[in-house]
Amino acid sequence: MLKQLKVGKKISESGLVSSTQKAVHPRLESYVHKHLQSTWSQPLHFPTREAFTRLERLDVISEGRPLILDSGCGTGESTRRLAEIYPDHLVIGIDRSIKRLAKSGVTSDVFHFENLILLRAELATFWRLLLNKGISPQKHFLFYPNPWPKPGHLSKRWHGHPVFPQLLALGCEIEMRCNWEVYAQEFALAAGIAGNADIKVVKITPVKSVSPFERKYLERGQPLFSVLVPESLSQAFRRSWLSNH
Numbered sequence: 140m141l142k143q144l145k146v147g148k149k150i151s152e153s154g155l156v157s158s159t160q161k162a163v164h165p166r167l168e169s170y171v172h173k174h175l176q177s178t179w180s181q182p183l184h185f186p187t188r189e190a191f192t193r194l195e196r197l198d199v200i201s202e203g204r205p206l207i208l209d210s211g212c213g214t215g216e217s218t219r220r221l222a223e224i225y226p227d228h229l230v231i232g233i234d235r236s237i238k239r240l241a242k243s244g245v246t247s248d249v250f251h252f253e254n255l256i257l258l259r260a261e262l263a264t265f266w267r268l269l270l271n272k273g274i275s276p277q278k279h280f281l282f283y284p285n286p287w288p289k290p291g292h293l294s295k296r297w298h299g300h301p302v303f304p305q306l307l308a309l310g311c312e313i314e315m316r317c318n319w320e321v322y323a324q325e326f327a328l329a330a331g332i333a334g335n336a337d338i339k340v341v342k343i344t345p346v347k348s349v350s351p352f353e354r355k356y357l358e359r360g361q362p363l364f365s366v367l368v369p370e371s372l373s374q375a376f377r378r379s380w381l382s383n384h
Contacts, residue, residue, distance in 0.1 A: 154318070154355055157288065161321070164290060164299070164325060166293060167293065171299075172332070174300075187264040187268070190248040190258055191265065194249055200274060202229070205227070205228045206277060207221055207225055207229070210266075211284050212234045212240075212282075213350065214351060215245065215257045216243070216350055217353075222253070222254050225278075227254075228277065228278075231256045232256070232258065266302060266305055270309060275310040276311040278311055279314075280314050280316075281297065281313065281314070282353065284317065284322075296322065296325065298330070304333065307377075308380040310370070310374045312373065313373065315365070316363060316366075318356050318361055320364055327339060333376055338367075339367075340365075341364065341366075342365075343363050
């Protein structure tokens, strides 16, 4: 059931992103070009390094199964759904909140069951660790990331963040879904600039929700958007990035 809304607030409006920014941020392109010309070298998040080491000790990534990432998985519901859809893959859901992961029964930094792993980690560090280890997933899902809606938040959005080139350099197909069209347009533009390609924003109406956020938005009849970055683009970017960094 949906939570009771404040008096006077329409159910279709609840959960919609509210921002004074109504179009692609005017500084997005300069941010992307700046990050493409440098390598982000902020120190790695130590607890994430420890969690990654425990993940390596499980020795499941080396088993040869194709790898799928579910970044910002929240409670892990979307990760479980993906593990059902892709039973021959290893699906890793990553979230920094142990409170959210605990809703799936996770009580430690690494939870492993069949073809599913839930991991407590900081995403920017986790992605860089994968890249440093030469690990390239097959698919990477970013379902409903924090939109950081204020114009001054651009550097916190993944496409405006200095880790964005390293995210692309993982060399896999990426699908990002959100309920703020501006965020989708920016993500598509940033990926297009990096890969010298025309990336489209697609309006979607999934038959079955893949995450709690998606279920909520579908129930409320809100528009949803998807950006798909093809593996060919990411692989080409990966080769170029690794040869120059």
